Amino acid sequence: xxxxxxxxxxxxxxxxxxxxxxxxxxxxxxxxxxxxxxxxxxxxxxxxxxxxxxxxxxxxxxxxxxxxxxxxxxxxxxxxxxxxxxxxxxxxxxxxxxxxxxxxxxxxxxxxxxxxxxxxxxxxxxxxxxxxxxxxxxxxxxxxxxxxxxxxxxxxxxxxxxxxxxxxxxxxxxxxxxxxxxxxxxxxxxxxxxxxxxxxxxxxxxxxxxxxxxxxxxxxxxxxxxxxxxxxxxxxxxxxxxxxxxxxxxxxxxxxxxxxxxxxxxxxxxxxxxxxxxxxxxxxxxxxxxxxxxxx
Numbered sequence: 048x049x050x051x052x053x054x055x056x057x058x059x060x061x062x063x064x065x066x067x068x069x070x071x072x073x074x075x076x077x078x079x080x081x082x083x084x085x086x087x088x089x090x091x092x093x094x095x096x097x098x099x100x101x102x103x104x105x106x107x108x109x110x111x112x113x114x115x116x117x118x119x120x121x122x123x124x125x126x127x128x129x130x131x132x133x134x135x136x137x138x139x140x141x142x143x144x145x146x147x148x149x150x151x152x153x154x155x156x157x158x159x160x161x162x163x164x165x166x167x168x169x170x171x172x173x174x175x176x177x178x179x180x181x182x183x184x185x186x187x188x189x190x191x192x193x194x195x196x197x198x199x200x201x202x203x204x205x206x207x208x209x210x211x212x213x214x215x216x217x218x219x220x221x222x223x224x225x226x227x228x229x230x231x232x233x234x235x236x237x238x239x240x241x242x243x244x245x246x247x248x249x250x251x252x253x254x255x256x257x258x259x260x261x262x263x264x265x266x267x268x269x270x271x272x273x274x275x276x277x278x279x280x281x282x283x284x285x286x287x288x289x290x291x292x293x294x295x296x297x298x299x300x301x302x303x304x305x306x307x308x309x310x311x312x313x314x315x316x317x318x319x320x321x322x323x324x325x326x327x328x329x330x331x332x333x334x335x336x337x338x339x340x341x342x343x
């Protein structure tokens with residue numbers, strides 16, 4: 048809980064700083080900028096889960112629309128004692144899943160329809176156990192804020208590009224100073240936005256994914272089923288063009304990052320390498336006394 052509070056505070060402070068700087072560049076009064084930042088932080092805290100679901104094109108559904116998901120979650124919730132989360136479906140061929148919500152009692156687990164088509168019931172239970180571990184560890188609050196901030200930064204960058212001429216001029220009196228200040232402000236915005244988005248995504252520590260894998264393996268009692276599911280999701284991520292079928296701002300929330308890049312960009316990934324996660328799950332299975340997994 049203490050580490051979660053620290054991470055969340057750092058993320059909110061980072062967002063506040065970005066909004067403050069952007070407001071300053073746009074010529075707003077610092078007090079107005081601070082009030083606007085405080086208002087935005089409050090909105091993000093209370094409504095970011097809805098924003099994330101909208102960004103991920105997820106629709107909350109009843110049991111009749113997702114009977115396999117509800118059945119698996121009931122088994123897992125009986126074992127964990129956590130409140131039953133809401134269930135959402137994403138109509139996407141990309142197999143993946145994510146959880147969102149500011150607390151375990153306000154959580155939603157979203158599953159891509161593509162995932163349901165490639166995993167069996169045991170593998171699905173392993174994936175959902177991973178997501179419920181994020182919920183139990185309060186990771187969803189941090190990841191939701193991270194995803195919301197990443198999306199907000201993207202929109203700010205686009206806004207800055209379209210309306211660059213509206214930026215403040217840094218107080219210079221001459222036309223050349225004003226023009227230079229405007230250009231510097233625009234460049235600052237265009238450079239800051241992608242850099243900040245990357246840092247926010249990295250704020251969701253890779254160790255939390257390892258912890259969710261371990262917690263999910265123990266909760267479901269099926270570490271090799273989770274490993275098999277991760278292997279299937281990774282294979283599909285490599286073989287499909289995902290750029291138009293998933294939201295990059297949510298990359299830190301997905302159980303496997305569906306976006307691929309160069310070796311350099313993978314060094315800054317929000318997730319550990321899937322093969323390393325699978326290897327760790329096999330080690331966990333060995334300590335739990337499990338052998339090979341032959342799920343279909």
